[in-house]
Amino acid sequence: MQIDLFSKEGSVIGKVDLPEDIFGIEPNEHAMHQAVVAYLAHQRQGTAKTKIRSEVSGGGKKPWKQKGRGTARAGSTRSPLWSGGGTIHGPKPHEYVYKLPKKVSRLARKSAYSQRLLEENLVVVEDFSFDTIKTKQMASVLKNLALKDYKTLILLSDTDNKIYMSGRNIPNVTIQPADKISTYDILNHRKILLLKGAIEKIQNTFGN
Numbered sequence: 001m002q003i004d005l006f007s008k009e010g011s012v013i014g015k016v017d018l019p020e021d022i023f024g025i026e027p028n029e030h031a032m033h034q035a036v037v038a039y040l041a042h043q044r045q046g047t048a049k050t051k052i053r054s055e056v057s058g059g060g061k062k063p064w065k066q067k068g069r070g071t072a073r074a075g076s077t078r079s080p081l082w083s084g085g086g087t088i089h090g091p092k093p094h095e096y097v098y099k100l101p102k103k104v105s106r107l108a109r110k111s112a113y114s115q116r117l118l119e120e121n122l123v124v125v126e127d128f129s130f131d132t133i134k135t136k137q138m139a140s141v142l143k144n145l146a147l148k149d150y151k152t153l154i155l156l157s158d159t160d161n162k163i164y165m166s167g168r169n170i171p172n173v174t175i176q177p178a179d180k181i182s183t184y185d186i187l188n189h190r191k192i193l194l195l196k197g198a199i200e201k202i203q204n205t206f207g208n
Contacts, residue, residue: 003117005196008128010144016124016196018117019203027111027118034100035108035183041098050090053078059085105183106206112186113202122192123147124199130162138167145193153189155181157197179205 001024005016018024053059059078066073080088100108116122123145130137142148155178156163167175174189178198186192 003122003124006123006125006145008125008141008144010146013126016199018124018199022110022202022206023113023117023122025110025114027115028107029111031104031108032111032115032183032187035105035112036187038098038100038105039182039184041096044096046094046096048091049093050087052088052090053080053086056084056086108183109186110206112183113192116186116192121190122194124194124196127157127195127197129160130166133162133165135166135169138163138173139170142170142173142193147191147193150191151189152191152193153181153185154193154195155198155202156195157201178202 001018001020002015003018004012005014007013053076056078059076063074063077064071074082076085078085080086113122125141125145128141139148142152151172152174154163154167154173154175156175157178159177164175167173174185176185178194178201
């Protein structure tokens with residue numbers, strides 16, 4: 001399948017082929033949902049912890065005698081019923097592991113790419129770089145391609161420090177090598193700016 005190829009000045013300079021099996025499939029919403037759930041689960045540290053009554057310091061002495069006061073009996077000031085006592089059924093450290101089959105993970109990423117292309121939110125631009133690190137240059141490219149008002153993911157064929165440094169301070173812009181992104185990254189951005197050389201990189205991530 002072919003789509004327009006843009007220059008960094010914003011003009012159409014030709015056509016570019018996109019792999020049909022990656023950018024032209026029927027998007028699978030369930031696979032994309034599963035991939036996003038797995039990604040977000042893996043971001044959780046799982047370190048939340050509260051102390052139960054046996055872990056709270058103090059409370060060794062019986063507060064008052066068992067009988068004769070006309071009040072309820074009490075054996076410890078660290079009872080969960082008391083202020084400063086332990087917590088009942090509080091959180092404990094554990095892993096939020098959500099294992100996703102490799103085939104589902106790949107289907108989810110292909111679905112995300114295809115979804116963005118169907119929405120006409122995927123733009124392919126001729127490979128470019130900058131001579132110097134300057135935010136104004138990247139802002140100009142985004143403006144020329146009508147992307148400056150959108151949350152945009154820029155995918156590179158390889159790490160380019162000058163492009164990265166030029167765009168890192170622009171709000172709502174993320175710059176990554178094309179083989180380092182997840183389904184969540186694609187769906188979390190409205191627009192995808194794909195450098196032409198990154199297409200082969202994406203194919204390689206799927207073993208094509």
